[in-house]
Amino acid sequence: MTEETFVRELERRADDVHGVPLTFETVRGRAVRIRRRRRVATAAAVAAVVAVVVAPFALTGGTDQSAPDPAPAPPVAPGTSVLHERVLTLPDGETIDLPVDNADVSELGVLTDGRIVATLTDSATIRVFGPDGAVQASYPSAYASITMSAADDAVAWVGEDLRVQVLASGVAEPVVLDGIPMPGEAAGVIDAVLDADHLLVGDGTTTTGTLTTDGYTELATPEPFRVVDVSPDGALWAVTTLPDETQQYGCTGLYDPEARKIVTRSCDVYPLGFSPDGRLLLSGFFENNMVGDVSIVDLDLERVATLDPGGATTAVSRFGWSDPGHVLAGLANWQTSDWTLTRFDVDGGSEALAGRSSGLDPELAAEYVMSE
Amino acid sequence: MTDRDAEFTAYLQARQARLLRTAYLLTGDQHQAEDLLQTSLAKLYLAWDRVRDRESVDAYVRRIMVNENSSRWRGGWRRREVATDRVPDAVPVHDVYDEGVGAEVWRVVQTLPRRARAVVVLRYYEQLTEAETAEVLGISVGTVKSQCSRAIAQLRTRIGEEER
Numbered sequence: 001m002t003e004e005t006f007v008r009e010l011e012r013r014a015d016d017v018h019g020v021p022l023t024f025e026t027v028r029g030r031a032v033r034i035r036r037r038r039r040v041a042t043a044a045a046v047a048a049v050v051a052v053v054v055a056p057f058a059l060t061g062g063t064d065q066s067a068p069d070p071a072p073a074p075p076v077a078p079g080t081s082v083l084h085e086r087v088l089t090l091p092d093g094e095t096i097d098l099p100v101d102n103a104d105v106s107e108l109g110v111l112t113d114g115r116i117v118a119t120l121t122d123s124a125t126i127r128v129f130g131p132d133g134a135v136q137a138s139y140p141s142a143y144a145s146i147t148m149s150a151a152d153d154a155v156a157w158v159g160e161d162l163r164v165q166v167l168a169s170g171v172a173e174p175v176v177l178d179g180i181p182m183p184g185e186a187a188g189v190i191d192a193v194l195d196a197d198h199l200l201v202g203d204g205t206t207t208t209g210t211l212t213t214d215g216y217t218e219l220a221t222p223e224p225f226r227v228v229d230v231s232p233d234g235a236l237w238a239v240t241t242l243p244d245e246t247q248q249y250g251c252t253g254l255y256d257p258e259a260r261k262i263v264t265r266s267c268d269v270y271p272l273g274f275s276p277d278g279r280l281l282l283s284g285f286f287e288n289n290m291v292g293d294v295s296i297v298d299l300d301l302e303r304v305a306t307l308d309p310g311g312a313t314t315a316v317s318r319f320g321w322s323d324p325g326h327v328l329a330g331l332a333n334w335q336t337s338d339w340t341l342t343r344f345d346v347d348g349g350s351e352a353l354a355g356r357s358s359g360l361d362p363e364l365a366a367e368y369v370m371s372e
Numbered sequence: 373m374t375d376r377d378a379e380f381t382a383y384l385q386a387r388q389a390r391l392l393r394t395a396y397l398l399t400g401d402q403h404q405a406e407d408l409l410q411t412s413l414a415k416l417y418l419a420w421d422r423v424r425d426r427e428s429v430d431a432y433v434r435r436i437m438v439n440e441n442s443s444r445w446r447g448g449w450r451r452r453e454v455a456t457d458r459v460p461d462a463v464p465v466h467d468v469y470d471e472g473v474g475a476e477v478w479r480v481v482q483t484l485p486r487r488a489r490a491v492v493v494l495r496y497y498e499q500l501t502e503a504e505t506a507e508v509l510g511i512s513v514g515t516v517k518s519q520c521s522r523a524i525a526q527l528r529t530r531i532g533e534e535e536r
Contacts, residue, residue: 003524006496009477014393014497019406022388022413024381030414122515124485143485288415289439363439364510
């Protein structure tokens, strides 16, 4: 069994792949749409952040008047930590030296007990660091991805043997759960960690069930969707619905798990993460290892603000909530690979916290890796 | 049509069939491959003036494809992806000389993490050198070697298990 086996078999596998030939007009049309999307923020904004809706926190108008109000005093999730040049800066400003390069880390999380969990891209390894930054443990995984709970009190990943592992804050070793039911030997996906004992899992397209220490239970929902994020109080799930003939990438919505219904829908924004207080969401399109059309949306999935990266050749590399009123973003010029770390205020204004400095090619890696 | 567009069109016509096959091996699905290729070529078109060295266009578009594919997995797009080891119906499987090895190779490739799969496709299908593969993916030559070794070891294990 040699390299020649791979060469021969991949060639044979690919040989019969034939598509409809692409015309220049088709490709140019797609290019125009990409360019429009990249520039939409620049065209729409003068300041770094432009308030589009004055009352972002009000559940005004919208698609469904039955959308529930957030709880009176919702729990506030921790803010984002940032890894840059082997130094992790926590939300309170404390710094920790971490023996790992940004380029090697795809995802990062900080548990409430201070431990840091990172995915290493080159080896699909989950590495756990102590609060002092020292390596504590490494776990082989099926693919380099972790899912953090909203409260940052648990993190989960799919192990190399396809069984799910959950590391809870204050607990030394991960608990091993069953695998996610999938055809053949394919690896399932952890869509959300509700808490250390309850996970939402699926096949990568649809969230199909819950996984606990008792095993897997199918999830009964009124329509298929995939959970993208869960609000800090657990009352709302941000979801994406399945693609159809009219929506190539599907639409999005907010699902109330108690009422078992999608209470708000949109086909214009792609919410990716709730704010720490659960009142807003960040939205954006991942493209070429960067994020386009980064917006802040309210619980009606209406745009409240748009993040302007500040130039036609500058894009958002990674982003995350600093606190309920601020968004942190690593910005990169894809022509010069100049980087800045900028904090945007949801009410307008921005502040450069670090940079401008030359760094990694943003199409390949992130100079500022944000915690999940 | 401008000279620029004519030049791009010539490249498009000459290379798209081969690039589609690479996209198929990266994604494992014909429809995803077609979408990935169209997006990647659109991005190449936008960047056409920046790719001054026409000899390096293939390398440039391969990098776009790999990154685009990884981004879809990592971000919002991954929410729509079906992770499966089922062979798509659109692609016939050759059985005449196969004896199961081809199917096992494909299963191994499909269960590899995205970046590792890209290493295998670039190294063994595109037949780039280890250094070229490392450059396209922005990783070390050592990582290319270890990913390839791991894939081969995985295949040996699978074939061994089949035979037992």
